[in-house]
Amino acid sequence: xxxxSRVVVTTLPLVPKFVVGHVAKRYVAGETREEALGTAxxxxxxxxxxxxxxxxxxxxxxxxxxxxxEEYIRLFEAIEERGLDANVSIKxxxxxxxxxxxxxxxxxxxxxxxxxxxxxxxxxxxxDSSVTDATLRIYREVHGRYGNVGAVLQSYMRRTLRxxxxxxxxxxxxxxxxxxxxxxxxxxxKRFETVRANFVAALxxxxxxxxxxxxxxxxxxxxxxxxxxxxxxxxxxDRYEFQMLLGVDEELRRILxxxxxxxxxxxxxxxxxxxxxxxxxxxxPEVARHVMRATLGLR
Amino acid sequence: xxxxSRVVVTTLPLVPKFVVGHVAKRYVAGETREEALGTAxxxxxxxxxxxxxxxxxxxxxxxxxxxxxEEYIRLFEAIEERGLDANVSIKxxxxxxxxxxxxxxxxxxxxxxxxxxxxxxxxxxxxDSSVTDATLRIYREVHGRYGNVGAVLQSYMRRTLRxxxxxxxxxxxxxxxxxxxxxxxxxxxKRFETVRANFVAALxxxxxxxxxxxxxxxxxxxxxxxxxxxxxxxxxxDRYEFQMLLGVDEELRRILxxxxxxxxxxxxxxxxxxxxxxxxxxxxPEVARHVMRATLGLR
Numbered sequence: 001x002x003x004x005s006r007v008v009v010t011t012l013p014l015v016p017k018f019v020v021g022h023v024a025k026r027y028v029a030g031e032t033r034e035e036a037l038g039t040a041x042x043x044x045x046x047x048x049x050x051x052x053x054x055x056x057x058x059x060x061x062x063x064x065x066x067x068x069x070e071e072y073i074r075l076f077e078a079i080e081e082r083g084l085d086a087n088v089s090i091k092x093x094x095x096x097x098x099x100x101x102x103x104x105x106x107x108x109x110x111x112x113x114x115x116x117x118x119x120x121x122x123x124x125x126x127x128d129s130s131v132t133d134a135t136l137r138i139y140r141e142v143h144g145r146y147g148n149v150g151a152v153l154q155s156y157m158r159r160t161l162r163x164x165x166x167x168x169x170x171x172x173x174x175x176x177x178x179x180x181x182x183x184x185x186x187x188x189x190k191r192f193e194t195v196r197a198n199f200v201a202a203l204x205x206x207x208x209x210x211x212x213x214x215x216x217x218x219x220x221x222x223x224x225x226x227x228x229x230x231x232x233x234x235x236x237x238d239r240y241e242f243q244m245l246l247g248v249d250e251e252l253r254r255i256l257x258x259x260x261x262x263x264x265x266x267x268x269x270x271x272x273x274x275x276x277x278x279x280x281x282x283x284x285p286e287v288a289r290h291v292m293r294a295t296l297g298l299r
Numbered sequence: 300x301x302x303x304s305r306v307v308v309t310t311l312p313l314v315p316k317f318v319v320g321h322v323a324k325r326y327v328a329g330e331t332r333e334e335a336l337g338t339a340x341x342x343x344x345x346x347x348x349x350x351x352x353x354x355x356x357x358x359x360x361x362x363x364x365x366x367x368x369e370e371y372i373r374l375f376e377a378i379e380e381r382g383l384d385a386n387v388s389i390k391x392x393x394x395x396x397x398x399x400x401x402x403x404x405x406x407x408x409x410x411x412x413x414x415x416x417x418x419x420x421x422x423x424x425x426x427d428s429s430v431t432d433a434t435l436r437i438y439r440e441v442h443g444r445y446g447n448v449g450a451v452l453q454s455y456m457r458r459t460l461r462x463x464x465x466x467x468x469x470x471x472x473x474x475x476x477x478x479x480x481x482x483x484x485x486x487x488x489k490r491f492e493t494v495r496a497n498f499v500a501a502l503x504x505x506x507x508x509x510x511x512x513x514x515x516x517x518x519x520x521x522x523x524x525x526x527x528x529x530x531x532x533x534x535x536x537d538r539y540e541f542q543m544l545l546g547v548d549e550e551l552r553r554i555l556x557x558x559x560x561x562x563x564x565x566x567x568x569x570x571x572x573x574x575x576x577x578x579x580x581x582x583x584p585e586v587a588r589h590v591m592r593a594t595l596g597l598r
Contacts, residue, residue, distance in 0.1 A: 158558065161530045186554045194520045201527040 015281065015288055017274075022291040024273040027247035027280045028055065033071070036269035037078055039246065040086045043265050047257045049241065050086035051123055052079070055270035056094040065096035065107055071270075072111045080118045087121040089266065092135050105138045112146040119148075121173070123214075126152035128181035129188070136163065143168050150214070154179030155199035156188045164205050175214035175243060176202055180279050200225045207233050207240070214264065216243035218252060237262055245280070314580065314587055316573075321590040323572040326546035326579045327354065332370070335568035336377055338545065339385045342564050346556045348540065349385035350422055351378070354569035355393040364395035364406055370569075371410045379417045386420040388565065391434050404437045411445040418447075420472070422513075425451035427480035428487070435462065442467050449513070453478030454498035455487040463504050474513035474542060475501055479578050499524045506532050506539070513563065515542035517551060526558075536561055544579070 029039040040050035054071050056064070072088060079086050088111070095107040108124065115122045124139050126132065139151040150173035153160045157179060167174065178195050179188065189195050199222055206213045207229050215226045223242070230240065241262040244253055256263045268276055281288050328338040339349035353370050355363070371387055378385050387410070394406040407423065414421045423438050425431065438450040449472035452459045456478060466473065477494050478487065488494050498521055505512045506528050514525045522541070529539065540561040543552055555562045567575055580587050 158526075158554075161527065165530075185550065186557065189519060189523055191519050194523045197520060198523050198527070201523075201530075205530070 015278075018295070019288055019291045020274060020277050020281065022295075023281050023287055024277040026287065027245065027268070027277060028273045029246060029267050029269040031269065031271050031273075033075060033078065033269065036267050037082060037084065039267050039269075040079070040084050041082065043267070044085050046253075047263075048253060049262060049264040050084065050267045051089045051243070051264050052086055053089040053091075053125070053266060053268040054094065055268050055276055056272040057091050057127065057275060058093045058098055059096060060099060062096060062099060062103065065094065065099065065103070068094050069107045069110050073114045076114050076118050076120055079120065086267075087123065088115070089123040089125050091125045091127060092131060092138060093127055097131055097134055097138075101134055101138070104134075105141060108138055108142050108149075109145060112142050112149050116146050116148050121148045121150065123150045123173075123175060124152065126154055126177075126179075129157070129183050132157070132159070136166075140168060143172075147171065150174060150212075152177060152216075153202060154188075155202050156183065156195045158187060158189060160198065160202050161205060164202060164209070164211070167209075167211060171212070173212040173214070174206055175216050176206060177216040177243075178219075180283060196221060200229075204229055207235065213240045214243045215240060216266075218244055218249050220252075223252070223256070247280070248284075314577075317594070318587050318590045319573060319576050319580065321594075322580050322586055323576040325586065326544065326567070326576060327572045328545060328566045328568040330568065330570050330572075332374060332377065332568065335566050336381060336383065338566050338568075339378075339383050340381065342566070343384050345552075346562075347552060348561060348563040349383065349566045350388045350542070350563050351385055352388040352390075352424070352565060352567040353393065354567050354575055355571040356390050356426065356574060357392045357397060358395065359398060361395060361398060361402065364393065364398065364402070367393050368406045368409050372413045375410075375413045375417050375419055378419065385566075386422065387414070388422040388424050390424045390426060391430060391437060392426055396430055396433055396437075400433055400437070403433075404440060407437055407441050407448075408444060411441050411448050415445045415447050420447045420449065422449045422472075422474060423451065425453055425476075425478075428456070428482050431456070431458070435465075439467060442471075446470065449473060449511075451476060451515075452501060453487075454501050455482065455494045457486060457488060459497065459501050460504060463501060463508070463510070466508075466510060470511070472511045472513070473505055474515050475505060476515040476542075477518075479582060495521060499528075503528055506534065512539045513542045514539060515565075517543055517548050519551075522551070522555070546579070547583075 029036040036052055040052060043050045052075060054068055056068060059065050072090065075088060090111060092104055095104050097104040112122050124135060126135060136151060139149060143149045152175040153163055155176060155178050176199065178199060189198055203213065203215065203226060217223065237260060241264050242256050243264045243266065245266045253263060328335040335351055339351060342349045351374060353367055355367060358364050371389065374387060389407065389410060391403055394403050396403040411421050423434060425434060435450060438448060442448045451474040452462055454475060454477050475498065477498060488497055502512065502514065502525060516522065536559060540563050541555050542563045542565065544565045552562060
């Protein structure tokens with residue numbers, strides 16, 4: 001990481017908002033549902049699947065959470081109408097988890113019920129460690145009721161192997177990613193190679209125990225390890241999928257599709273693009289440097 | 300590693316003795332049995348176990364070896380009297396291995412017999428490759444007589460996987476560490492990642508074959524791999540323990556205890572702290588730099 005990148009990472013709140021706005025243009029489909037549906041359509045045409053996400057998190061007003069539920073219902077209707085191959089991803093702190101867990105769970109249940117009526121699927125994103133337990137609790141409850149709900153586990157969390165042991169017995173569907181929130185050492189592995197090794201360990205355990213896995217990574221080494229495990233357990237292409245973020249490494253996307261894998265792209269949209277874009281910036285501070293230099297007319 | 304650190308490592312004999320003395324303060328419990336027992340008590344109170352070591356090695360006089368045996372006998376009596384959860388670690392070159400192997404073996408047997416009379420345990424430390432064969436020979440002989448004796452294998456040694464195959468069938472108890480002595484390439488793996496990979500391979504083999512393992516490492520990556528293997532083989536917490544050195548990473552100590560693992564801390568004491576401290580310095584040359592700078596009044 002260059003000195004500039006390090007400065008950007010450690011002083012993220014100081015990154016000018018116009019830079020973050022440029023970053024958002026890269027990683028976010030747009031502010032409207034219409035733009036996101038257009039992106040999903042283009043992805044489908046290229047052979048990729050989509051998971052659509054309404055941006056927003058940490059809401060403290062019930063009305064905001066209820067509006068998000070309504071937006072997800074409209075979204076499922078539009079996906080169905082247009083015959084798109086897309087499911088949705090939801091963040092529980094947008095659906096009211098920080099207000100009241102029961103309120104949030106019933107919001108999730110409404111989204112899952114709508115999905116079920118269309119034969120579709122809901123992914124519950126994982127956020128920071130303050131909500132891991134509650135998120136997995138709600139996942140298990142709603143999965144018990146509707147089945148068409150999946151969760152996310154992060155390989156930087158020390159608890160992840162244990163969490164895999166406690167997944168529902170019936171048709172669990174898990175996205176595995178590294179994790180991007182800043183966590184204390186007692187909770188999360190800190191070293192790059194440890195997080196990677198734990199990704200492989202978790203992926204192995206998930207596949208070995210018959211869990212459908214969304215392999216969410218852009219890391220070539222992990223793609224290689226994933227292909228090794230797919231080969232090792234002779235998994236058919238209906239037993240897993242790769243997942244990537246919008247705006248990241250379209251060449252890798254093409255490669256994975258051409259190799260015959262199913263690949264799903266995360267398509268976020270909406271007006272609350274700031275925190276999501278800051279997390280993307282943390283993953284890839286070089287982007288900020290490019291934007292900054294281009295804006296200042298430097299080459 | 301900084302240039303300064305590199306210089307310190309390659310010119311260790313030139314490190315001023317006052318610096319090594321400061322280093323010893325960090326890694327050694329004190330010069331007296333009383334100080335070491337106090338350290339063990341504090342460790343027990345924090346939830347950790349101890350293994351107590353009388354410093355000294357490479358003795359050439361029988362009287363020195365015999366004095367060490369007497370010290371270990373007093374130590375076992377004191378551990379018992381105070382109800383401490385502590386065993387001991389012994390170095391065979393302190394118990395006369397370089398004088399005469401039979402003499403040394405009978406010294407070890409006396410220590411093991413004392414331990415057995417208290418239902419306690421003796422760990423035979425591993426030293427450099429000049430004594431590996433003799434150490435394992437004495438381990439097997441005394442283990443055959445008393446049972447309550449364990450050995451150490453080092454993952455930097457090329458022979459380690461083979462040594463695991465030749466462990467006693469009955470209740471073997473092995474500490475696995477990376478190894479710190481300077482060895483020729485024909486005997487030891489040289490690359491950091493190779494030593495790590497062989498640690499994982501050896502740990503896997505030990506666990507797979509039912510050996511009780513003391514997982515002696517401060518390396519986050521190896522802790523992660525160890526937890527993966529514990530999970531993989533569904534080992535109860537009575538089937539292994541983590542081990543760490545006094546003076547190293549107390550935060551990791553706390554994390555491992557809080558995750559429900561048994562953890563034992565190596566507590567060396569005595570007046571012969573020089574060679575032990577030099578080895579610690581080789582592992583962590585930064586410590587010398589800090590001591591040196593602080594002493595010279597640099598900031």
